[in-house]
Amino acid sequence: MWSPPPASQQVSVTTPVPAQSFRFATPVLPTPAALIAARWLFRLLTLVVKLPFRFPLACASLTASVLVWHVFGWVALAVVWSLVDVGLLVWWRRRPSTFRRWVGLRVLATWRWWWVYARQWQPVLVVAGLAETYAERHYLPRIRKVTCSEWADRVRVRLVAGTAPVDFENRVTELAHGFGAASCRVTVLGPRDVVLEFPRHDTLAEPIAALDVPAVPDLGALPVGLQEDGTPWRLRLHGTHVLVVGVTGAGKGSVIWSAIRAMLPAMQAGTAQVRAIDPKRMELSYGRRLFASYADDGESAVALLEQAVADMRGRAERYAGRQRAHVPTVDDPFVVVVLDEVAFLTAYHPDRDVRRRAENAIATLTSQGRSVGFCVLAALQDPRKEVMNLRNLFPDKIALRLDEASQVDMVLGEGARERGANAHLIDPDLPGVAFVRVEGSPIPVRVRAAYVCDDDIDAMAAGDSSTVKASVMEGAA
Numbered sequence: 001m002w003s004p005p006p007a008s009q010q011v012s013v014t015t016p017v018p019a020q021s022f023r024f025a026t027p028v029l030p031t032p033a034a035l036i037a038a039r040w041l042f043r044l045l046t047l048v049v050k051l052p053f054r055f056p057l058a059c060a061s062l063t064a065s066v067l068v069w070h071v072f073g074w075v076a077l078a079v080v081w082s083l084v085d086v087g088l089l090v091w092w093r094r095r096p097s098t099f100r101r102w103v104g105l106r107v108l109a110t111w112r113w114w115w116v117y118a119r120q121w122q123p124v125l126v127v128a129g130l131a132e133t134y135a136e137r138h139y140l141p142r143i144r145k146v147t148c149s150e151w152a153d154r155v156r157v158r159l160v161a162g163t164a165p166v167d168f169e170n171r172v173t174e175l176a177h178g179f180g181a182a183s184c185r186v187t188v189l190g191p192r193d194v195v196l197e198f199p200r201h202d203t204l205a206e207p208i209a210a211l212d213v214p215a216v217p218d219l220g221a222l223p224v225g226l227q228e229d230g231t232p233w234r235l236r237l238h239g240t241h242v243l244v245v246g247v248t249g250a251g252k253g254s255v256i257w258s259a260i261r262a263m264l265p266a267m268q269a270g271t272a273q274v275r276a277i278d279p280k281r282m283e284l285s286y287g288r289r290l291f292a293s294y295a296d297d298g299e300s301a302v303a304l305l306e307q308a309v310a311d312m313r314g315r316a317e318r319y320a321g322r323q324r325a326h327v328p329t330v331d332d333p334f335v336v337v338v339l340d341e342v343a344f345l346t347a348y349h350p351d352r353d354v355r356r357r358a359e360n361a362i363a364t365l366t367s368q369g370r371s372v373g374f375c376v377l378a379a380l381q382d383p384r385k386e387v388m389n390l391r392n393l394f395p396d397k398i399a400l401r402l403d404e405a406s407q408v409d410m411v412l413g414e415g416a417r418e419r420g421a422n423a424h425l426i427d428p429d430l431p432g433v434a435f436v437r438v439e440g441s442p443i444p445v446r447v448r449a450a451y452v453c454d455d456d457i458d459a460m461a462a463g464d465s466s467t468v469k470a471s472v473m474e475g476a477a
């Protein structure tokens with residue numbers, strides 16, 4: 001006997017008809033072989049046309065070689081190439097730096113483009129989640145160019161339309177590991193145009209000796225060390241406040257001393273002065289003679305801070321309605337209050353009154369001192385709010401080696417760790433290495449402070465010592 005199919009038995013007459021009751025499937029048609037061949041031919045032609053633009057030197061050499069061989073024979077070709085080789089050898093011996101720039105680094109870039117990036121591009125990007133899919137087709141960001149500098153590879157990338165550079169910024173760790181580099185930095189050049197920078201070796205692995213003292217210090221850009229790309233790391237003090245954060249032994253002292261050293265001629269001329277607070281009595285006491293005032297216990301530190309606040313207010317009153325910016329002079333010097341281990345005053349001091357007064361004074365100086373020529377340069381081990389709730393009053397921060405990953409964003413601002421500022425992973429054997437944000441760029445830069453040893457501080461304190469004089473002359477040159 002006939003019985004209805006089981007499915008129809010389950011559907012009641014009142015059940016609404018689902019929207020998907022009819023499904024249209026895209027018909028699958030076999031692509032004609034001629035079309036596939038035409039497509040491959042088109043690709044080949046595009047490659048042939050693009051090749052001379054991409055590798056002009058290699059294509060020109062190949063074409064010239066073929067012509068010489070065709071017209072004059074293989075002996076002539078061998079002679080020409082021997083002469084070229086001798087020429088290159090002479091160039092390399094006589095001008096190694098230009099040879100390296102024009103030949104060495106270009107050959108290296110071609111090799112790295114092919115061996116490291118082109119070969120591994122697809123797997124690394126797919127696994128890192130940077131490949132996009134739309135209408136069942138896969139889209140990959142495209143490598144436009146690979147160039148090499150002395151220390152890093154720069155891979156210029158064209159993004160897939162509809163994606164953003166932040167996708168790459170959030171995957172810097174995956175990219176660095178994927179391409180066998182220690183780190184990866186993303187720089188945005190324009191719409192859909194980014195550069196990925198992969199260091200080939202650590203340029204900051206060796207300690208940097210104390211830098212030459214500049215003859216005329218620029219208080220807005222004091223040389224205190226080197227950036228990862230080998231250019232000077234310049235620290236701005238005039239018009240800002242700086243917080244240096246790092247665990248014990250991270251090298252906070254080297255940042256402070258490098259800044260003081262770079263200001264030395266201005267201090268000697270009387271247009272800048274340093275007032276130092278040194279609760280540990282280990283860091284700044286050594287160069288005590290250099291400072292306009294010095295304090296090493298709670299009471300005297302608070303007195304020093306309150307005096308700075310009073311001086312700042314006096315200056316602000318004089319300037320009111322007459323002058324909007326501070327220009328360092330002997331009468332109105334630029335004042336830097338250096339505070340080693342600021343948490344001693346704001347969190348650890350047993351006297352509550354000292355803590356409260358210190359916090360008030362630091363907050364007043366950092367919120368009102370910039371425009372009248374007062375700067376606070378403070379060092380701190382633990383950046384958590386319970387220890388130091390004034391950290392947001394410091395516009396510029398330096399992250400030396402930190403204890404925990406979560407502290408990176410506390411110091412350098414949100415997103416810094418995602419953009420590659422792995423301050424918690426800095427090698428303990430590299431004191432003085434830090435991440436900073438330089439003006440005008442959201443990308444953290446890796447830097448290393450120069451190490452100012454006790455002899456350098458002695459020479460600085462002596463003032464007229466030959467060491468400092470010599471470096472002043474070199475700086476001027």
Ligand SMILES: Nc1ncnc2c1ncn2[C@@H]1O[C@H](COP(=O)(O)OP(=O)(O)OP(=O)(O)O)[C@@H](O)[C@H]1O
Binds near residue numbers: 207248252
């Ligand atoms: N820039 C640097 N380059 C090379 N070595 C450095 C550098 N800075 C510091 N060091 C070395 O690391 C040691 C510790 O540095 P430093 O005292 O400056 O650290 P710190 O962060 O101030 O530590 P703490 O908070 O305990 O005072 C120094 O004695 C020195 O040997």
